[in-house]
Amino acid sequence: MAAEINFMAGGEAGQGVQTVGFVLAKTMSRAGLHVFADQDYESRVRGGHNFYRVRASDTRVGAVSEKLDILIAIDQQSVERHHQEVKQDGITIFDQDKLNIEGKKLNSLSIPLEKMAEETTSNKLMTNSVGVGAAIAVGGYDFEILARVLREHFAHLGKEIAEDNVKAARAGHDYVLKQRPKAVRPRVKPAAGIGKTMLLNGNEATALGAMAAGCKFMAAYPMTPASSIMEYIADKGRKFNIVVVQPEDEIAAMNMAVGAGFAGVRSMTATSGDGFALMTEGYGLAGVTETPVVIIIAQRPGPAVGLPTRTEQGELGFAIYGGSGEFPRAVLAPSTVEDAFQVTVRAFNLAENYQLPVVVLTDQHLASSYQTVPKFKLDGVKIDRGQLLTEAESNSAKDYKRHRFTKSGISPRAIPMRGKALVATDSDEHDEAGHMIEDAELRRLMMLKRLKKYESLQGDIARPLLEKKAGADIILVGWGSTYGAIEEAVRLLEKEGTKASRLHLNQVWPFPAKAVASALGSAGKSIVVENNATGQLARLIAAETGIRVSGTVLKFDGRPFSPEYIVRELKKEVV
Amino acid sequence: MVTLKDYAPAMATQWCPGCGNFGILTAMRRALVALGLEPHQVLMVSGIGQAGKFPHYLQCHVLNELHGRPVPAAQAAKIANHDLTVIAVSGDGDGYGEGGNHFISAMTRNVDITYMVHNNQVYGLTKGQASPTSDFGFVTKTTPEGAWFPLRALALAVACDCSFVARGFSADTDQLSAIIQKGIEHKGFSLIEVLQPCVSFNRQNTYQWYQKRIYKLEGEPGYEPTNRMAAFAKALEWGERIPIGIVYRNNRPVYEKQLHALKEMPLVKQKLPDPGQFEELLDELL
Numbered sequence: 001m002a003a004e005i006n007f008m009a010g011g012e013a014g015q016g017v018q019t020v021g022f023v024l025a026k027t028m029s030r031a032g033l034h035v036f037a038d039q040d041y042e043s044r045v046r047g048g049h050n051f052y053r054v055r056a057s058d059t060r061v062g063a064v065s066e067k068l069d070i071l072i073a074i075d076q077q078s079v080e081r082h083h084q085e086v087k088q089d090g091i092t093i094f095d096q097d098k099l100n101i102e103g104k105k106l107n108s109l110s111i112p113l114e115k116m117a118e119e120t121t122s123n124k125l126m127t128n129s130v131g132v133g134a135a136i137a138v139g140g141y142d143f144e145i146l147a148r149v150l151r152e153h154f155a156h157l158g159k160e161i162a163e164d165n166v167k168a169a170r171a172g173h174d175y176v177l178k179q180r181p182k183a184v185r186p187r188v189k190p191a192a193g194i195g196k197t198m199l200l201n202g203n204e205a206t207a208l209g210a211m212a213a214g215c216k217f218m219a220a221y222p223m224t225p226a227s228s229i230m231e232y233i234a235d236k237g238r239k240f241n242i243v244v245v246q247p248e249d250e251i252a253a254m255n256m257a258v259g260a261g262f263a264g265v266r267s268m269t270a271t272s273g274d275g276f277a278l279m280t281e282g283y284g285l286a287g288v289t290e291t292p293v294v295i296i297i298a299q300r301p302g303p304a305v306g307l308p309t310r311t312e313q314g315e316l317g318f319a320i321y322g323g324s325g326e327f328p329r330a331v332l333a334p335s336t337v338e339d340a341f342q343v344t345v346r347a348f349n350l351a352e353n354y355q356l357p358v359v360v361l362t363d364q365h366l367a368s369s370y371q372t373v374p375k376f377k378l379d380g381v382k383i384d385r386g387q388l389l390t391e392a393e394s395n396s397a398k399d400y401k402r403h404r405f406t407k408s409g410i411s412p413r414a415i416p417m418r419g420k421a422l423v424a425t426d427s428d429e430h431d432e433a434g435h436m437i438e439d440a441e442l443r444r445l446m447m448l449k450r451l452k453k454y455e456s457l458q459g460d461i462a463r464p465l466l467e468k469k470a471g472a473d474i475i476l477v478g479w480g481s482t483y484g485a486i487e488e489a490v491r492l493l494e495k496e497g498t499k500a501s502r503l504h505l506n507q508v509w510p511f512p513a514k515a516v517a518s519a520l521g522s523a524g525k526s527i528v529v530e531n532n533a534t535g536q537l538a539r540l541i542a543a544e545t546g547i548r549v550s551g552t553v554l555k556f557d558g559r560p561f562s563p564e565y566i567v568r569e570l571k572k573e574v575v
Numbered sequence: 576m577v578t579l580k581d582y583a584p585a586m587a588t589q590w591c592p593g594c595g596n597f598g599i600l601t602a603m604r605r606a607l608v609a610l611g612l613e614p615h616q617v618l619m620v621s622g623i624g625q626a627g628k629f630p631h632y633l634q635c636h637v638l639n640e641l642h643g644r645p646v647p648a649a650q651a652a653k654i655a656n657h658d659l660t661v662i663a664v665s666g667d668g669d670g671y672g673e674g675g676n677h678f679i680s681a682m683t684r685n686v687d688i689t690y691m692v693h694n695n696q697v698y699g700l701t702k703g704q705a706s707p708t709s710d711f712g713f714v715t716k717t718t719p720e721g722a723w724f725p726l727r728a729l730a731l732a733v734a735c736d737c738s739f740v741a742r743g744f745s746a747d748t749d750q751l752s753a754i755i756q757k758g759i760e761h762k763g764f765s766l767i768e769v770l771q772p773c774v775s776f777n778r779q780n781t782y783q784w785y786q787k788r789i790y791k792l793e794g795e796p797g798y799e800p801t802n803r804m805a806a807f808a809k810a811l812e813w814g815e816r817i818p819i820g821i822v823y824r825n826n827r828p829v830y831e832k833q834l835h836a837l838k839e840m841p842l843v844k845q846k847l848p849d850p851g852q853f854e855e856l857l858d859e860l861l
Contacts, residue, residue: 196861197861198857198860198861199860200860204860208853208856208857211848211853211856212848212850212853213850214847214848216655216836216842216843216845217651217654217655217842219647219651236856238835238836240848240852240853241835241836241842241845242836243654243834243836243837243842245650245651245654247647247677247680248676248677248679248680249676251644251647251676251677252644252647252676252677252680253647255640255641255644255647255648255651256647256648256650256651257651258640258648258651259620259638259647259648259649259650259651259652259655260651260652260654260655260842262638262648262652263618263651263652263655263656263659263843264655264656264843265655265656265842265843266847267651267655281641281644282641282644285640285641285644289638375857375861376857378850378851378853378854378857379850379851381850383847383850385847415843416615416618416636416652416656416659417615417616417636417656417658417659417843418843419615420613420615421615422614422615422634422635422636422637423636423637424585424630424631424636424637424638424639425637425638425639426631426637426639427623427639427640427641428623428639433585434637435585435586435631435637436586436628436631436639
């Protein structure tokens with residue numbers, strides 16, 4: 001039986017919710033637990049209500065739970081909105097001098113947080129650390145683990161501030177042990193054999209994947225929830241000679257990525273849905289000029305500006321069909337934080353091997369959720385740049401043609417100034433040499449050449465994950481970041497006596513039609529679970545395999561799935 | 576030794592007989608030869624319009640971009656390989672209309688590329704609509720009541736502190752070739768606007784119209800292109816007299832020269848990393 005503990009920190013934007021949440025998550029990971037933590041925040045810098053959920057467990061978790069053990073309420077809204085999510089034996093930590101819990105049925109742990117912060121450190125800013133210290137005490141954890149995390153987290157602000165945070169946290173911790181010893185819960189024991197884990201979010205994993213894959217150039221325009229990919233690479237990449245440019249808009253970002261790709265370096269951009277709307281012109285340019293480029297789309301709810309800080313899987317069709325005309329592309333959709341690293345590496349290899357644009361579709365939920373993962377194996381990262389001419393080959397290439405017709409549709413690629421071959425390409429339809437044409441037959445052949453790349457690319461697309469349960473008469477189908485929630489929903493169903501199989505896609509285009517058709521063909525009732533309103537994967541399955549799934553569980557309120565939500569909706573579906 | 580023959584057209588030209596672009600092509604070929612640049616050292620990135628076809632009519636690396644987008648790609652290509660001589664080519668619609676935002680940002684960013692804008696004050700390839708530089712009152716199919724006020728792009732360039740601002744005339748290939756050479760040699764973003772009569776769709780701003788008005792800044796007593804205020808006045812001058820020559824230049828820092836990653840060698844020449852070197856970043860996350 002899995003044991004777990006669920007924290008939530010809630011407060012206004014600017015009240016330090018993110019810091020409290022991250023410190024809790026880090027402390028739990030250091031305590032040897034599997035952690036999944038997600039962030040719910042508004043599109044504002046001050047005020048409103050934000051919260052951070054941290055789930056720590058002795059078994060692997062890939063989603064948050066709806067029920068809380070410990071709520072740290074920094075603002076009144078935390079009490080109003082979340083007190084009913086706290087389990088009966090859970091506890092709400094708050095400052096009685098600040099918040100009012102009158103009329104609420106809750107198990108309260110009132111601590112004069114601000115007063116204690118001022119008493120121990122003469123600094124009101126340490127208030128949250130008092131609360132974190134109390135929460136760790138309630139969880140039954142060793143204070144020294146938290147102290148180390150605080151020292152690391154605040155090191156960049158100087159030793160004094162770091163130590164003040166430790167002092168404040170210790171005060172909160174000791175207060176619980178002395179004044180409210182009965183509030184202390186049995187500690188969730190470390191997960192067996194977990195070893196050291198990294199704690200990182202989807203954007204960091206994506207950025208690390210890009211760096212490990214040898215990306216040398218990134219151009220991007222800040223857009224939530226993608227911005228931290230660019231920020232991470234700009235910060236960490238400098239040392240490794242990676243250039244990050246912030247241009248005037250997404251149109252420039254995309255065309256810069258193409259320009260750098262043409263000049264011969266691995267290049268990328270990152271944005272969200274509406275930014276990608278501005279990039280679709282350049283998406284087609286990469287397609288017709290056969291320029292390798294990687295585009296990360298961290299989805300958020302649209303249309304237009306939508307809900308900037310929230311989550312949705314609304315760009316599946318857009319990524320697959322977006323752009324004028326017809327050109328080959330690959331669309332990948334990482335399912336977990338760990339997968340985001342692997343899939344991004346793969347995206348760069350596919351882009352150069354097939355000389356086309358590759359989209360990596362994540363979403364706010366994956367981008368900003370933290371997960372514990374085993375340390376990535378860097379020696380497993382293989383960089384394959386595809387058919388590139390060496391300098392000698394370029395020098396001896398007589399009459400080099402960038403878009404030479406070949407059996408596979410892939411033309412050996414020369415790099416400008418690596419040798420003397422001249423490299424020409426055009427957004428206009430062009431001949432093998434890259435010069436613009438009007439000829440009907442040549443146009444036909446050039447279209448066929450580009451689309452031919454799909455034949456070999458199809459075979460290079462990973463098969464979807466199929467988890468078949470004997471005796472199951474229902475299969476849940478998902479793609480991308482819903483992986484963790486669906487995985488757990490299957491476990492919950494099984495506990496309730498319903499056996500369910502599971503099919504999950506992390507590479508959606510070219511569509512793995514055969515694998516999907518064979519999985520669904522023998523599965524009985526098929527239900528697609530996705531974070532959008534129109535069932536884009538369900539419709540894609542119908543278009544590509546002719547199979548109409550039995551039903552869908554859709555969510556488009558800007559919030560991620562919880563496993564419990566999926567189970568509740570499935571029951572309605574079955575009824 | 577590189578000669579004009581090395582820059583022979585890669586394909587037959589598609590411009591109208593008498594097009595101003597022919598003069599620009601001649602001036603460009605002569606400039607490249609005079610600078611001793613070999614075709615494989617030159618990348619031309621062009622947009623869409625009659626000017627967009629320009630790079631196909633000589634020998635070099637060609638990235639014929641989308642409408643209005645050559646400048647972002649040209650900057651990135653330069654950052655990726657700063658050994659390349661990168662020349663971006665637009666028309667007035669491509670550069671000042673569709674690509675206006677990129678134009679402004681490129682001037683402030685100051686990547687070391689040369690940007691030629693062929694200005695014929697009309698849309699040629701789409702057959703005669705008004706452009707951002709059409710004269711006030713210019714009647715076209717899309718502006719039956721006359722075009723609205725034109726953009727004075729050179730004044731915008733001086734306002735953006737563009738590090739090299741010049742104007743040439745396509746019929747004066749000697750001066751234009753000299754300007755192109757100076758623009759390529761200049762360290763930083765060089766804007767070269769070329770007045771270029773459209774013989775098919777602009778019956779107003781003809782060769783004769785320009786000949787009557789243009790005068791050379793080199794001959795102006797006391798004119799100093801490093802004086803920004805004086806340059807601003809010249810950049811605004813358009814009417815009875817139109818100045819050609821180098822209008823403005825400065826020595827602002829070049830964007831890519833400030834980048835740590837390019838200190839040792841061009842990005843494209845750098846070995847791809849051994850993924851193992853990122854181990855320390857993973858350790859930070861433990």
